[in-house]
Structures are given as structure tokens and as C-alpha cells.
Amino acid sequence: MDSDAERTLLAVLRDREATAVTTLAETLDAHPITIDRRCYELQRDGYIRQPSKGVYAITDAGEDRLETHVNEG
Template sequence: MRSKNTPGRSPHREILAVLAESQPATISELAASLDAHPITIERHCYDLQQDGYVRQCIGGTFALDENARCESPAAD
């Protein structure tokens, strides 16, 4: 799920970067922004949610978790 504009960045970091600019966002919006399949984005969002970086909001959107840990997610 690498964006054409950001070679070498991990999918989790790309999702966090998009959410930092525009949140909340749906899986479809994130997939379109990152030129990736929605199922792939959904899986990464659930991983990030379990790790405490994002939260799922009303309507199935995702946003950065205000109580997120300070360190960045590990590169994939």
C-alpha cells in the first residue's frame, strides 16, 4: 500500500499522515488518498486501533486517538 509520492514509507505511517491532515476519514477516503484497496486500509486501521494510535468514530470513520502513545508505529 505504498503511495506513489512516498516511496519507502510504511502503510501505518501513511495512514497516520493522512489522518493528521484530514480527520475523521472513512476507509474509502483513506484508500483513495493512498491509492490502495479498501480491504487493505481497513486491516491497517484495525491494527492501528488495537495499538492505540487511532479510534473508530461514529459512522465507521477513523481518527487519530487523542490519547495515542507518543512513539511512532514500527515500520512494516
């Protein structure tokens, strides 16, 4: 996943807390399948978690990752 897409998705999850894939897709103007794939990658890396089916939330590691992106950019 490119860093801009990662940063944007993490920022939305930080601001909205637990959010459904469909809402993320609407917010980011992307297809839900694309968002689901990106969320899978971020979850695999420990940056987000899935509290229920189709819903994602940022983790402490995700907050740290987002902060790192902000300081890099």
C-alpha cells in the first residue's frame, strides 16, 4: 500500500474510531473491496483491528505509525 493511502486511511480511523468498510469507502471515494484489502494489510501489520465483521478501528501501533508519517512528511 502506498504511504499516502495508508496515512489517509489511518487518519480517518483515528478521527472516527470504529468505522464500517462501506463508510470508509464513501469517505475516501474508493470501492469497498479496495478499502477492505487495504484494511486487511493494515490489520496484518498490526495498525488496525477488526472489532466486528466489516468494521475497523485504529490500534496504538496505528496511531504511532500515523504520527511517524506526519513527522516524515
